[in-house]
Each structure stands twice: as C-alpha cells, then as structure tokens.
Amino acid sequence: MLSLYQSCMLSYTVFLLFVSVVKTTESAPNWNTLNETVGGRLHKAKPFSSPCFPDFDGISVPRNKAACKIIEDNYLNATYRSSQFGNFMNTQWESCMSTSAQCTLDSSDPSDSLAWTELPCDQGSIAPYYIDVQNYEDVQAALAFSRTTEVPCRSSTIGSLGLWTRNLDKISYNASFVPVGGSQPFPAMTIGAGVPWVDAYSFADANNVTIVGGYSETVGASGGWIMGGGHSVLSPTLGLGVDRVLEYKLVTPDGEYRTANAHTNSDLFWALRGGGGGTFGVVLESTSMVEPMAIPLQVASVSFNSTTExxxxxxxxxxxxxxxxxxxxxxxxxxxxxxxxxxxLLTLEEAQASMQNAVDFVQTQNGTVVIETLPSWFAFFAKYTIPAQTAVGSADLAASRLIPYSLFETQEGRDSFIQLVTSLPGSFLEIDVVTPFLYNATENSTSVTPAWRNAVWHVLMGSEFVWNSTLAEKVAAFEFTNNCTAGLISIAPNSGAYMCLTTHFFLFQNEANVYEPNYEQSFWGGNYDRLLAIKHRYDPLGLLDCWKCVGWKGVDDSRSRCYPRVD
Structure with missing residues (x-):
C-alpha cells in the first residue's frame, strides 16, 4: 500500500543535471576534450527501451531481442530502472511530450510488440551524453564546458549532458559531527549523492541510529528529496529532511566547490534547504542529524476491498x-x-486505542488489521515498504496540496474534502501524513513554504496518459490534473504545494502539478524573492534552469519546448 508519489518519493538518487546544447553543435573536438578532462568517463546514452525497437532516430537498426527481454521483464521495476542510465520513473520525462518524440513501451504489457511497431524510437529528452561522476572536478569540468560554450543548464531537455553520480556512494556516521565553522557537535550521517535510502537505512540500523528519509528504497538520500523539503512518515515528530540537514558539499554553477552550512555560505545553505534540486548547484554529499538510537515504532496496517460507497x-x-x-x-x-x-510516541496499548475506530470499520468490511510494535525504522521499512514498492514505467501526472489543520476543525471543512473527491471521478487519490505537525522548527531556518508548518495532510490527485496517447490526449490529461489543482486550491486557498524534484540516478519524479498556477507562492510562499537573489548570486548565467524552478525563464524559452501548451 505504498504511495504512488513516495516521499517526493521512488528510486535511486543521483542528482542529475542536464545541459541543453543550444548554441553549439556536437562537434567531436568539444566532446573529445571534455572526455579527456574527465578521464574517459564521458559516455553516450540511448533511451532505456531502445534495444526493443527496429529503428532509432529515423535510422533502421537491428532489434536486440535478448536485451529487450531483460527490459520487458524489468520495465516496471524501480530498482532495476535506477541501475540504468537513460530512463525515468515516469516515462513522460523521457519524451518530448509536445512532439511525441519518445522510446517507450506499454506499461500495461511491456512485451506488447505494438509499442515498437506502431511508434518509432527517438532520443527524446534523454541525455545523449553523460559523465560518470567520480569527484567534484568532474562536475567542475561539466560546468566549465557549459559556461565556455554558453550552454544553459536544466533537468531534462533535448540534446543534453547528464551527470551520473551513482558512484558517489560513500556513507559515514559521526557521533560528534561539527559543521565547518561551527562548534556544536551533532550525531550525524554523511551520505554521497549516489546512495539510495535503502542503503542509508541499513547503515543507520547497523549503527543503532535513526535517520529521517524517503519512503521508497530507491529515492536518493542526497538528491532532490533533501533539497525540495524531504517528507517522511517520521516527519510529524522528527521534521522534514531540510530541518535535519547540517551541511552540503556541492559545486555551484560558477565552478566553485563549496561547503554550505549555518556558518559557511549560510545564504546558500538556506536556499538549498527547500529551494529545490537542480537550481543552486550539484550536491555531491549531504550530512544530516540522526537520532542517536534505533526508535521503536507502533505500526498500524489496515486494508479492505472498498466500493465507491x-x-x-x-x-x-x-x-x-x-x-x-x-x-x-x-x-x-x-x-x-x-x-x-x-x-x-505511543505504547502498543495506546496505539490500539487510538486506531479503534478504523479497526472496527475495517473489520465490518472483512478486511485485515495489524497493530504491532517494531524495534526500529529499518525493521518497519524492511517488513512493509520494500515488499510493496509501487510499479513504475508509466506516465503519471500529479497535483498536490498541503491541507492545513483548520480544514479539519469544522464539519464544513471536512465535508469540503469529501465533496472534492466525489467531484473528480477518475482521479487517483493519495493522502500522505508526512507534515512536520509536531516538530518545533526554528522559524525561517529553511526556504520551504511555511504552509508545511500548519498542515496535517499532503494530498495528491491526478491523471495519466499511456504510451500511444496523442498530443490532444496528453493535453487533456494535464487539463484534468489542472482541475484537480483547482479543486485542491478551493478547499485550501491559503496553503501551498510540494515542489520536490526527487532524483533516482537518472530518474526523477515531481509531486507537484507542472502547470501549478502562481507556482512561486505555492512552492515557496514568501521566500521566493530571497531565493531568486541567491540564485542570481551563485548562478548569474542561469546554467541550472529548469521548469518552474527558482529563476525559471518561462514557457517561451527554447528549453521549455517539450512541455505541451496547456490552458
């Protein structure tokens, strides 16, 4: 019963940067020189599903049936996808949606031959080149290449350079970590950009500590999750990921390798704590405060076969x-x-009493109920989360809203939520209880929208389209998702949305509506102007531009051309 959009949620982190080649061509000297600079770790890439197709970019090629069979068998598997460069968890980001340039299988049946006989395979938005990043000098080389060729940067676009940080996979624990320039020690874990949460959790458990992280095993621990906010089912008591991060190591777009914390580059540190991934720099590692013990948890798991009523x-x-x-x-x-x-916070007996209403209802529906104590977060994660990972490989579109506690204080408010759900038949619905409701955060210490602090629920609704959807059908799916956004705003007009670009090696996923109206206010509240000033300070050329990120150049920019025009 995992969330469809987990922890601004699902798969391996990497932080991916894509550099759109706008004013240059792929001349051999440029790429050869870059390859030499990074020690031969510049690689060409094709889309994940390309071995299944008899053509590529308009040229006939032999199908690789053996490789295709492996892809078919693992097409919906997040762990396998996250081990491969050249694909996304949600496949719309592999394509150029406005032109349908893509290389996609049928997620309902990946072995269906119609996917590779009816539509061609195109590079789409997959980076044709990527660097296997081993150190910060590799990132500096990529950004120098970007600056000298006047190449702007963004998350995904036609003709791009990707930074593959999978091999930045070191993890360490320090019971007395002191941030650079500071004096106060903290129990903390330092995690490389290639580490998925499942590895971080296993490491934390082995060291008898608890770290707050994403809900899916393949969400990256030092990628977009920890820069967009970073929600967790432990967040109600232990805070968001940005509340707990102590220090970042990153390369900023000006080419400098920097440390950012509360004492050193504090403005950048504030921006990174909620301003979003792919915006202020390429983070190579992060250090976060941990709880110096494995925390026992009360777990309530209930399920039943529901009807509409x-x-x-x-x-x-x-x-x-x-x-x-x-x-x-x-x-x-x-x-x-x-x-x-x-x-x-509760004992087992208190947890049973707390959940009695839900238990009674589910039992009347002949459902299943488990309420138990588990000794640690990793014990819970291994038992409940890993076996239930959500399938990926489809084009899912989400709208999100943080629902404030005030809505739940009146019957009218509670009824408004039910009325919204019934007014949008065909939308999926997911309610994430992941807000820092009880956490005593220092005011203005992070750049996330303040709406997080008084919210009880993070609600997601939305739509999808399929591998052979026409442009009109894609636009219709986005318009339906826009209707979900409008409905969510109507019941929580003064709240906000979660802009979290979660990276998973080459994969990323966004929990917000990509056509979110008034996105500056929705994503960051009153923090946007300060974030924009910091963006200009460290990225004066706008190399790290992405759709509706801080400093976005707008729909008319050439790098936005693959997003359909939606009213």
Whole structure:
C-alpha cells in the first residue's frame, strides 16, 4: 500500500543535471576534450527501451531481442530502472511530450510488440551524453564546458549532458559531527549523492541510529528529496529532511566547490534547504542529524476491498480522526481502502486505542488489521515498504496540496474534502501524513513554504496518459490534473504545494502539478524573492534552469519546448 508519489518519493538518487546544447553543435573536438578532462568517463546514452525497437532516430537498426527481454521483464521495476542510465520513473520525462518524440513501451504489457511497431524510437529528452561522476572536478569540468560554450543548464531537455553520480556512494556516521565553522557537535550521517535510502537505512540500523528519509528504497538520500523539503512518515515528530540537514558539499554553477552550512555560505545553505534540486548547484554529499538510537515504532496496517460507497465512508472516518492522530504523532499513507501508519510516541496499548475506530470499520468490511510494535525504522521499512514498492514505467501526472489543520476543525471543512473527491471521478487519490505537525522548527531556518508548518495532510490527485496517447490526449490529461489543482486550491486557498524534484540516478519524479498556477507562492510562499537573489548570486548565467524552478525563464524559452501548451 505504498504511495504512488513516495516521499517526493521512488528510486535511486543521483542528482542529475542536464545541459541543453543550444548554441553549439556536437562537434567531436568539444566532446573529445571534455572526455579527456574527465578521464574517459564521458559516455553516450540511448533511451532505456531502445534495444526493443527496429529503428532509432529515423535510422533502421537491428532489434536486440535478448536485451529487450531483460527490459520487458524489468520495465516496471524501480530498482532495476535506477541501475540504468537513460530512463525515468515516469516515462513522460523521457519524451518530448509536445512532439511525441519518445522510446517507450506499454506499461500495461511491456512485451506488447505494438509499442515498437506502431511508434518509432527517438532520443527524446534523454541525455545523449553523460559523465560518470567520480569527484567534484568532474562536475567542475561539466560546468566549465557549459559556461565556455554558453550552454544553459536544466533537468531534462533535448540534446543534453547528464551527470551520473551513482558512484558517489560513500556513507559515514559521526557521533560528534561539527559543521565547518561551527562548534556544536551533532550525531550525524554523511551520505554521497549516489546512495539510495535503502542503503542509508541499513547503515543507520547497523549503527543503532535513526535517520529521517524517503519512503521508497530507491529515492536518493542526497538528491532532490533533501533539497525540495524531504517528507517522511517520521516527519510529524522528527521534521522534514531540510530541518535535519547540517551541511552540503556541492559545486555551484560558477565552478566553485563549496561547503554550505549555518556558518559557511549560510545564504546558500538556506536556499538549498527547500529551494529545490537542480537550481543552486550539484550536491555531491549531504550530512544530516540522526537520532542517536534505533526508535521503536507502533505500526498500524489496515486494508479492505472498498466500493465507491465504503471508500467514501472510510475517507470520512479518516478526516474525522485526522486531528487526533496528528496530535499522537501518526505518520503514514492513507487511501480509500486502508492505510499504513507509524508513531514513535505511543505504547502498543495506546496505539490500539487510538486506531479503534478504523479497526472496527475495517473489520465490518472483512478486511485485515495489524497493530504491532517494531524495534526500529529499518525493521518497519524492511517488513512493509520494500515488499510493496509501487510499479513504475508509466506516465503519471500529479497535483498536490498541503491541507492545513483548520480544514479539519469544522464539519464544513471536512465535508469540503469529501465533496472534492466525489467531484473528480477518475482521479487517483493519495493522502500522505508526512507534515512536520509536531516538530518545533526554528522559524525561517529553511526556504520551504511555511504552509508545511500548519498542515496535517499532503494530498495528491491526478491523471495519466499511456504510451500511444496523442498530443490532444496528453493535453487533456494535464487539463484534468489542472482541475484537480483547482479543486485542491478551493478547499485550501491559503496553503501551498510540494515542489520536490526527487532524483533516482537518472530518474526523477515531481509531486507537484507542472502547470501549478502562481507556482512561486505555492512552492515557496514568501521566500521566493530571497531565493531568486541567491540564485542570481551563485548562478548569474542561469546554467541550472529548469521548469518552474527558482529563476525559471518561462514557457517561451527554447528549453521549455517539450512541455505541451496547456490552458
């Protein structure tokens, strides 16, 4: 029962930077020189599914049936995808959506031959070149290449240079970590940009500590998750990822290798704590405060086969109990047919009493109920999260909204949420209880929208399109998602949305509507102007430009041409 959009959620981190080649051509001397500079670690790349196709970029090529069979068997597998350069968790980002240049299989049946006989294979938005990053000098070389050729930077575009940070996979624990320039020690873990959360959790468990991180095993621990906000089912009590990060090591677009913390480059540190990945620099590692022990958790897992009627009844139960559960420290993922939640604040007996209403309802529906104590976060993660990873490889579109506690204080407010759900048939619904509701954050210490601080739920709704959708059908799917956004704004007009570009090696996923109106306010509240000033200070040429990131150049910029025009 994992979330569809996990922890601004799913797969291996890497931080990916793409450099759009706008004013240059792929001349051999340029690429050869770059390859020599990075020690021969510049590689060409094709889309993940290209071995299945009898053509590539308009040229006939032999199908590689053996390689294709491996891809078909693993097309929906997040772990396998995250081990490969040249694909995304959500396949719309592999393509140029406005022109349908893509190389995509049918996610409902990856072995269906129609996918490679009816449509061609094109490079789309997959980077044709990438660097296997081993150190900060490799990133400096990439950014120098960008600056000297006047190449702007962004997350995904036609004709790009990717930075593959998978091999930055070191993890360490220091019981008395002192940030550069500081004096106060903290128990902390330092994590390289290529480390997925499953490895970080295993390491933390071996050292008998607890670290706050993403809900999927392949979400990266030092990528977009920890720069966009970083929500967790432990966030209600232990805070967001940005609340706990102590230090970053990164290369900024001006080519400098920097340390950013509360004492050194503090403006950059503030921006990185919520300003979003792919904007202020290429982070090579992050250091985050940990709890100096493995924390026992009470776990509640309930599920039943819902109908439209019983699903709405269960959603009413969830809204009616939301404030009580928030005060008791429960965090988790809720749907109309069940939930998985955890809290470190209650005893087993208290947890059973807390969940009695939900248990009674589910049992009347002949559902399943488990309420138990597990000794640590990793024990919970291994038992409940890893076996239930959500399939990937489809084009899923999300709208998100942070739902404030005030909505749940009145019957009118609670009814408005139910009415919204019933007014948008065909939308998926996911309720993430991942807000830092009980966490005592220092005011203005991070750059995330302040809406996080008084929210109880992070709600996602949306749509999808399929491998052979026409441009009109894609636009319709985005327009439906826009309707979801409008509905969410109508019930929480003064709140915000979660802009989290989560990276997973070459893969990324965004939990916000890419056509979010008034995105500066939705994503960052009153922090946007300060973020923009910091952006200009460290990236005066705008190399790290991306869609609706801080400093975005707008829909008319050439690097935005693959996004369909949606009203």
């Amino acid at each position: 019983t699903g709405l009844q269960f959603l009413r139960l969830l809204t009616n109990n939301s404030l009580q559960w928030a005060q008791e420290g429960w965090g988790g993922h809720l749907t109309s047919s069940g939930f998985i939640s955890v809290t470190p």
